[in-house]
Amino acid sequence: MTLKPEHPGVVATVGGTTPATVVAPRTDEPIRGGVILLQDARGITPYLVSVCARLADAGWLTVAPHLYHRDGIIEVDPAGSWSSAPQQMGTLTAAGITTDVDAGLAHLADAGFGLERTAVIGFCMGGTAALFTATRHAVGAAVSFYGGGVNTPYWDGVPPLVELAPALRAPWLGLYGEEDVLISVDEINALRAAAGTAAAPTELISYPGAGHAFHSDDRAEIHRPAAAEDAWNRTLAWLHTHVASA
Template sequence: MMSGVAVKTVRVGFVPLSVAAPAAGVTPHGGVIVVGDARGVTGYVLSVCEQLRDLGWLALAPHIYHRDGVTEVPLAEGAARMRTLTARGLDEDIEAGLTWLAEAGIARAATAVIGFCMGGTAAFLAAARHRLAAAVSFYGGAVSEPYWADAPPLLAVAGELRTPWLGLYGENDTWVTLGEIGSLRAATRKAHVPTELVSYPGAQHAFHTPERPATHDPAAARDAWGRMLRWLHTHSGAEPDSAPASEATG
């Protein structure tokens, strides 16, 4: 793996971004915007950015709760707190990431957005608004009913995706039903960009998060991480990493 520099916080306007960049002299494969779950920018989210950095990507995580002056909220407060956000605000945060990456020399055609839980929802909505290299949603909810008043449910815009999209879902997810997974898979096939939805039997919500042992599924996490990396490489045109994808986990 490549070495990288320590995560730093930068700002684009009023939006803080945690940035994990490859070592000086290393040309990144491209950029990846990582949108966290309902807790915000956690140690887990930073570890995802660091792993992507070590694989040669310029990764950053927008601070989605910056309007409240906080970086992270407790898990017990996350579900309620995320509903105080807006789709417009999240898109502004993603736009800030796109702006910073552009200033760093990374074009939108070489930039991906990935997200977890609520962040997976935001990544999907971004894929319907922007033309980017790739988008990946780990168990993004709001499939049939929206989280925010200013956003449609995912099914309503599934056919309008403008960015190649990969969905990674657990079939025992209490936030997204098996029926919704099937409906979303069918709806995204109508988009005019490549799409794929992979579901894991027995896996629960947050199966990729090791700091949540009650729901973490190591086998599903490894497979999903590898699929994500292949999706990023395929649709960004980057060369495959030398390290086996199966070795990287969340």
């Protein structure tokens, strides 16, 4: 999917230091709220920019911080990025993620969307960071697509998700594949149980026959259209219920 000319992606600097892809709904449509969109381990790929466009089509002002910018990677479409993704992901820090996400939140606040009118959505490592964010801020909602680090943390300063989940301050939706070679079914079930103890509403949906990155329609070998469509529809419904209706 390519960006529609009515709302092209703009690489801006938010919070004074963080490069981010910003995509707004068309000017003739009302804005439902703001979304911080957090990248998968590959970076700011055309796929991730297309997700920004889909959110804009649904009425959401979307900010996708370029989390690898401290390593000089700020471009859209890092070619062949999957092979280097695990090593690159390891360069992130809790402090850097916090700074970049909070810069995006400040940008949305300046646009008129406070925390209750803002959602955080992430894919892969971005799903991990989305849950982490929802323990730090009472955002309107959070959604994690196959966020890892469930039992073993990815980064110093970000505890495993099973330890973080009980502290969720925002409604959280988890979307996982039961054939994920990186996240076991036991981990999925443990995360579901941990999130269920939070004060905020939570739901974790797992899809039989779907693996890691099942939503990534730029990778035909792992994309699972039925699971991806259902997960996306649930995401939009979650945002509508907890953010747009706030």
